[in-house]
Amino acid sequence: MHRWTDLDQVPPGFGPSVVTIGNFDGVHLGHRQVLTRMVADAHAAGGGAQAVAVTFDPHPRQLHRPEDAPPLITGVRDKLELLAETGLDAVLVQPYTWEFARQSPEEFVRRFLVDGLHAVTVVVGHDVRFGWQNAGDLSTMLELGTEYGFTVEVIPEVTTPDGARRWSSTWVRELLVVGDVSGAAEILGRPHRLRGVVVEGDKRGRELGFPTANLSADADGLVPDDGVYAGWLSVVRPDAGSRERLPAAISIGTNPTFAGESRRVEAYVIGRTDLDLYGDEIMLEFAERLRPTLTFDSVDDLIATMNDDVAKARVVLGI
Template identity: 50%
Template sequence: MQIWRQPSDIPADLAGSVVTIGVFDGVHKGHRAVITEAVRQARERDLPCIVLTFNPHPATVHNPGLTVPLVISVEDRMRRLEALNVDATYLQHYTLDYSTATAREFVVDQILGQLKARAVVVGEDARFGSGNEGDVETLSDLADELGFEATVVRDLRDDSGRRWSSTWLREILDRGDVKAASKVLGRLHRLRGEVVHGHKRGRELGFPTANLQASSAGVVPKDGVYAGWLVRTVPGMKAVENLPAAISIGTNPQFNGEGRTVEAHVLGRADLDLYGEKVAIDLVSYLRPMVTFNSVEELLERMDEDLRQTALALGVPVSGRVDPEQVTAGTDVRRQTP
């Protein structure tokens, strides 16, 4: 999939396309229904399918004091779009100046002018143009006037009638309900980041962890302990490992920690040296809240149970603590891979 960031990136010989428009944060099932229809129409017409998406999130540009954490990183958004057989994505840098275009100007100048759209596919809630003045009726009127085809894909909803949306996903994740989030996403919720050095307390207790800074990982669910998978590309190889992990999210109140972190302990592994690697963490289920115990011994007992519950949730053999003397991360011992 090609990624365009400015008009000069668009091939000069682009003669037509099918375009879909949206932030598509999370690329959840509702988004995929729209994108899949755009891809279908593009193949039917023998044209490229182009996604016009935006970064940063428009809401944060119009409301600088508002924090809208992305459900997934922009990098993962690009990967998800590529997996849906999108031919090109125009990643529009969203600014206040860009947002001043009227709905008509947006369609005429960018959708038809730059992207050469012969057909446009959107969801029911599509809005565009200055002040979000344009909606699906506006798009239909412009299609009739300017000679392109407009298709509106009906929203997907849950059993209660609520529309699947990125806003709803954030609410679900704020509750820590990663199982419900996976139903909306159609896959496990993923965090991504670089493994950084921590305080190494887990290593000393027999639970070495790969630490990600929560602020850079994406939408991080509420504090607690989770079962999931640490996903990494083996250095020097194209192979991907999915490693069962007990995951702690929070400030580590047992040791008066400051700042939220995401820490993943790979079950039964003392030989992993992940420092500096970019890894993903897929969250499967919420196990328990983050609490402070009366003693380290009580904490260890609870962590042993966390390992057991994690193994049961993931359907893998139960593993206990590792020998701290066998932990190789950050040492001169050559990294071992399975």
């Protein structure tokens, strides 16, 4: 999959293309259903059409209303990996700046979709908005399609099998902020993940017999609610063809038993005390919440509960 971070990186003569536009935060099942169908339609139509997604970094709301910007479910690198899994031919990650935002709807369509990507079909939802102050809507896109010679395919809302609710990134966030990682996984179609570098902590876990890998505070991904989770730890190595997933018990919180103040994400790889991960980039995947954060009266009580956490995690993870 081609990955571009500027329109100028699109090679001359690229296209024709079938293009869709969106933030695709989390790349949940609704996104995947639309994208895989779009890819299949583009490739089946003949004429060498390529399937392209245009997305944005940062999220537009972080520019227009930063105080109301949603926490991102996935970072850009994970989003690109997940988008690649849908079979897309290319993704343009457009820097969302004031210069870009101030384009009129027609300027955006002409510059990006027509001249840049040579779109023959543009795939949008009923609620599409684009251009300065969201002045462009579906009727605008249809009019511009007629003017510039591309068709517009309107995709219906993708809902749960019972039709009760639309798949959405908002729904995933609602579940993660209360710690329902298994519910979020049902919408994402995969475990929720965090990615970051392992940094030094207090080394208290090692003293207790549970050495942990502490995730950097600037890790990518939405951190779930405080608590203890069963999950997986993988070391990210760019030159490796695949990642070894190690079973883990993951703790999120401030360590109230020891009067901690800063919120931390730390993972104990079950059964392993020999790992040295400092400075490594790791990925944490969340399978199930085991319990909320608790304050213990003694270290012995804490260790007993941690042993119980590990036993429960083993059951959840099937090890």
